[in-house]
Structures are given as structure tokens and as C-alpha cells.
Amino acid sequence: MYTKILVFLFINFFYFFYLLALASDPDPIQDFCIPNTKKSKSIFLSPCKNSKLVTPDDFVFSRLKPPENFTDTGLAAVSVNPSIFPGLNTLGMSFVHVDLNISGINPPHFHPRATEIAYILRGKVYSGFVDSSNRVFSKVIGPGDVMIFPKGLVHFMMNVGETPATIFGCFNSQNPGNVKIPSTIFGSGINDELLEKAFGLNIKQIVVMRR
Helix, strand or coil: CHHHHHHHHHHHHHHHHHHHHHCCCCCCCCCCCCECCCCCCCHHHCCECCHHHCCHHHHCCCCCCCCCCCCCCCEEEEEECCCCCHHHCCCCCEEEEEEECCCCEEEEEECCCCCEEEEEEECCEEEEEECCCCCEEEEEECCCCEEEECCCCEEEEEECCCCCEEEEEEECCCCCCCEEHHHHHHCCCCCHHHHHHHHCCCHHHHHHHHC
16 A cells, blocks of 8 residues: 555656646736736736726837947847736747847857747847757858747857847747856856866866856
């Protein structure tokens, strides 16, 4: 009897994690759900606003403007999700507007909860991703080209043209997450000795990398 119980628990344990592996944004159970932020500060915990109070403005976003400031890597991005565009709530999607200055890069990163589709609006961009076998899929793409970045895989972009580049990215999750490889490794507080052994660097080089 005891053995049967252990087997039952073992099977259910792995079935639970199997379901987690398949999990994605749930399908909505209504046409839309504009969060009522007056009743909760969290978008994801807010009840839906009364549909009679919803207006067309709830479904329009007007802040995708040209960049004012680029980062040190030449990147300017506006990530649009339900926290700034409530109309996206429960719809299982979000998007990003990216501008790359001349020679600018979008450093290696990945989205743990979403596949991304990137559409090049202008410019010439070296773009690609790395699969789990460490194979790089990369290509220089231009206006009108579209590239897919599979869920959870590291990807990157670099402006290789003579003018600024603009990219529009869309995700199949309203909260895709963004794990930036450089800052995650060298800016998160991982033990220096581990980094030295993992990358063959000395402490001075690690300090330089953090800067």
C-alpha cells in the first residue's frame, strides 16, 4: 500500500511539472478586461473595469515616439505591456519599439515566457539567436524583413548600416520577461570566484566587465 502511494505521488509530481512546462498565458474568458486600477495597484490583480465604462481610448497607444536618448550601447526601447497599455490585459501579447543608433546593439538577452517576432522598419541589422546546441542562426536583415526568436533562446541585434535602425517586436505573452546576459552575469552579485573559473578571467578583468 505504501509503495502504491509513493508511485502515485511520484507520477503526480512529474505531471505537475509537465503542466508547468506547457504553461503559457491563459485564454481570456471575456472579450477584454481593462484593469480597474482604482481597486488594486497591481495590473495583474486588478478586477476588470465595468465594460460600459470602457472607451476606444483604452485600446489605443500613442506613445511610440522617436527616441530622445540612447543608452551607452546605442539602444532606445519602449516596452509596451499592460502596465502602460491596459488594453493588452488578458490578450496574451505585448510589443516593443526599438531604435538602434549607428553601430548600436541590443545585447544578448532572452525572454523566458515568450517567442518574439521582430519586424525591421528601417535600417540594416545583424540579427540572430543561439539554439540549445550552441548553433548560431544569424543574418543581416533590412526593411520589410521579419525574424523569429524562439521562446527562451538567447538573441541579439546590431545596427550595421549607415543610418539609425528601427525595429518593432511582438511577443505572445503580456509579460515576456527580459533577461539580459551581460548584466545578469556580471551585475547580479554572482560570486567572483565562480566567475573567474567559469570564464577564465582574473578579478581585475571581472571588475572591468562590471563597469
